[in-house]
Amino acid sequence: xxxxxxxxxxxxxxxxxxxxxxxxxxxxxxxxxxxxxxxxxxxxxxxxxxxxxxxxxxxxxxxxxxxxxxxxxxxxxxxxxxxxxxxxxxxxxxxxxxxxxxxxxxxxxxxxxxxxxxxxxxxxxxxxxxxxxxxxxxxxxxxxxxxxxxxxxxxxxxxxxxxxxxxxxxxxxxxxxxxxxxxxxxxxxxxxxxxxxxxxxxxxxxxxxxxxxxxxxxxxxxxxxxxxxxxxxxxxxxxxxxxxxxxxxxxxxxxxxxxxxxxxxxxxxxxxxxxxxxxxxxxxxxxxxxxxxxxxxxxxxxxxxxxxxxxxxxxxxxxxxxxxxxxxxxxxxxxxxxxxxxxxxxxxxxxxxxxxxxxxxxxxxxxxxxxxxxxxxxxxxxxxxxxxxxxxxxxxxxxxxxxxxxxxxxxxxxxxxxxxxxxxxxxxxxxxxxxxxxxxxxxxxxxxxxxxxxxxxxxxxx
Numbered sequence: 001x002x003x004x005x006x007x008x009x010x011x012x013x014x015x016x017x018x019x020x021x022x023x024x025x026x027x028x029x030x031x032x033x034x035x036x037x038x039x040x041x042x043x044x045x046x047x048x049x050x051x052x053x054x055x056x057x058x059x060x061x062x063x064x065x066x067x068x069x070x071x072x073x074x075x076x077x078x079x080x081x082x083x084x085x086x087x088x089x090x091x092x093x094x095x096x097x098x099x100x101x102x103x104x105x106x107x108x109x110x111x112x113x114x115x116x117x118x119x120x121x122x123x124x125x126x127x128x129x130x131x132x133x134x135x136x137x138x139x140x141x142x143x144x145x146x147x148x149x150x151x152x153x154x155x156x157x158x159x160x161x162x163x164x165x166x167x168x169x170x171x172x173x174x175x176x177x178x179x180x181x182x183x184x185x186x187x188x189x190x191x192x193x194x195x196x197x198x199x200x201x202x203x204x205x206x207x208x209x210x211x212x213x214x215x216x217x218x219x220x221x222x223x224x225x226x227x228x229x230x231x232x233x234x235x236x237x238x239x240x241x242x243x244x245x246x247x248x249x250x251x252x253x254x255x256x257x258x259x260x261x262x263x264x265x266x267x268x269x270x271x272x273x274x275x276x277x278x279x280x281x282x283x284x285x286x287x288x289x290x291x292x293x294x295x296x297x298x299x300x301x302x303x304x305x306x307x308x309x310x311x312x313x314x315x316x317x318x319x320x321x322x323x324x325x326x327x328x329x330x331x332x333x334x335x336x337x338x339x340x341x342x343x344x345x346x347x348x349x350x351x352x353x354x355x356x357x358x359x360x361x362x363x364x365x366x367x368x369x370x371x372x373x374x375x376x377x378x379x380x381x382x383x384x385x386x387x388x389x390x391x392x393x394x395x396x397x398x399x400x401x402x403x404x405x406x407x408x409x410x411x412x413x414x415x416x417x418x419x420x421x422x423x424x425x426x427x428x429x430x431x432x433x434x435x436x437x438x439x440x441x442x443x444x445x446x447x448x449x450x451x452x453x454x455x456x457x458x459x460x461x462x
Contacts, residue, residue: 005030005134009124011105011114014058022113027065031101032145033137034117035073035223037129038099045098046153047075050091050118052083052160053103054195054253055193055218058113060456062103066115067154070101074146076153080160082194082218085116086253086350087164091157092122095412104254107227110220119366123347161198164352165205171344173284174356175364175449177272180207184246187212187261189236191226192219192255195351202352203249214239228252228259228338230267241265247362247369251351257338260358262369271336272297275376277354278332280361281342282306287331290324292316294429294442295336298377315417315430322347336381379426382451384441386462394432397462401430404461421458426450428458 003012003021010030012022019026035351038047049070053059063079070077078095080088085102092100100118108114117125117133119280136142146152157163168174186208190196196216203211204327214236215223223427225232225359228250240248240261260268268276275298278289282303289303293313303311314324318335323369325341327332334341342357365372402419405411412422418431418439433440439462 005137005426006130007115009114009130011108011112013111014113015111022062024061024065027062027115028069029137029140030115030133030165031066032073032143033133033140034099034101034115035070035075035362036136036143037133039073039075042098042194047098048078048095049075050078050080050088050095050097050100050157051103051305052085052088052091052100053194054083054084054255055196055220056105056110056113056222056253057220059103059220062113062115064101066101070395071152071154072145074150074152076155077133078155078157080157081089082197082258083160084194084198084352085348086256086352087160087198087346089118089122089348089350090164090167090346091160092118092120093158094163096120102254106250106254107257109226110222113243121347123322126319128322131320161201164198165202167345168202168353168356169205171353171356173344173360174206174282174353176206178363179356179359181370182246182359183210184208184359184363185210186359187214187215187236187242187243187245187248188216188240189233189239189248190216190218190255191222191224191228191251191253192217193222193226193255194218194253195255198255198352199249199251199355202355206356208359212239212243212245226253229270230258232420233259233261233267237261237265237267245392247359249355251301252461255351256349258340258354258358259338260369264370266370268369268373270338271298271379271381272373272376273338273354273358274332274334274336274340275299275302276303276361276372277340277342277357279376281332282309285331288312288328289327290314290321290330290333292321293417294381295334296379296381296433297427297444298379299336301377313414318349320417361418379444379446380448380449380451381442381444382455384443384455386439386441386459388437388439392437392439397439398430401458401461423454426454428454430458
């Protein structure tokens with residue numbers, strides 16, 4: 001069993017003893033700790049929280065525990081039921097709520113679940129708030145439940161997804177007429193979670209009449225590994241090519257990551273979801289861009305095409321990307337795992353708005369998806385790991401590596417999140433694991449061979 005407590009939320013496997021997995025006791029403890037944090041920020045206010053969940057098997061059980069705990073804390077709850085992460089975030093904004101909890105373990109397998117914690121802006125809480133939640137949870141005597149006359153109420157928002165979609169349709173850069181006139185045939189793989197509800201509804205609203213649904217029944221039994229990476233997407237790849245579709249759309253269980261499949265069944269590339277959409281946004285709205293340090297250099301290259309636009313890299317993690325986007329007033333940003341953050345809608349990774357923007361781009365380009373993909377810089381990212389013995393001080397190891405490369409010419413070293421070394425023809429990013437004695441090593445270059453060479457040179461030195 002596993003329970004991972006972090007500043008971004010609480011993630012664990014279902015079952016087992018309290019403290020060893022995400023047991024009902026742990027759900028109540030961390031939910032009430034989060035509620036205590038928000039109540040201290042607004043001591044005289046009647047609080048309202050939004051709660052939503054993906055379709056995984058434990059979702060309803062965890063949802064009931066969360067809602068009961070919040071009402072037991074005297075907090076009114078707006079329940080969106082089967083929803084998506086970006087929909088829940090939008091619902092916090094729309095209802096002027098004081099916080100929110102998304103019940104989803106994202107791309108983790110079905111035996112996992114998690115509590116993702118949102119502030120009043122519908123964004124993930126920051127590091128300081130996350131640390132305080134964990135501290136309160138370890139000191140449960142600080143938690144104070146409401147008396148019987150002060151219990152919270154429960155209301156239901158059954159149209160949350162439809163409201164989310166309408167906000168997307170209202171965006172100036174989403175061209176419904178162009179998408180409708182393109183007469184796209186689209187295949188969708190929603191891994192039997194809530195994307196099976198949201199993405200087809202969005203496509204219909206965009207005027208797409210030819211939709212082939214694959215794993216769109218939100219029963220929570222994932223048809224394949226739910227992480228939307230190439231090795232898990234052979235089914236939709238075959239569906240797209242065999243049915244002569246124009247594009248395949250793949251989302252993870254909570255619909256914050258978007259992967260695309262070209263008309264020939266080849267992957268568009270999860271890194272290039274953000275790159276292509278950023279290209280479209282910058283064409284119409286010049287401005288800055290942001291991604292994390294482990295995302296493709298292609299976004300920086302695309303941004304450089306536009307006069308007055310600049311690129312910045314954030315530490316890994318959505319909250320870090322969002323923070324830097326605000327600081328730089330970025331018009332588009334996200335993460336290379338298919339996470340699109342479009343501030344004109346909200347500050348959260350959103351596969352629905354990503355789908356609408358990409359289909360608009362594809363329709364206006366007049367190209368096939370594979371042709372569009374070829375217009376962007378070609379890079380390959382490889383991922384490796386170096387296992388270390390427990391007695392090794394990883395921080396010192398990374399510090400020594402950074403100092404060595406800082407002294408070399410033609411290298412740029414960034415240390416805001418591990419160590420990233422930028423070379424003329426590629427980069428290597430080293431990050432330590434918070435749960436085991438390993439260093440993760442990501443590298444990128446114009447070819448897989450060169451990316452592996454860069455990574456191996458660092459591995460050898462480690």
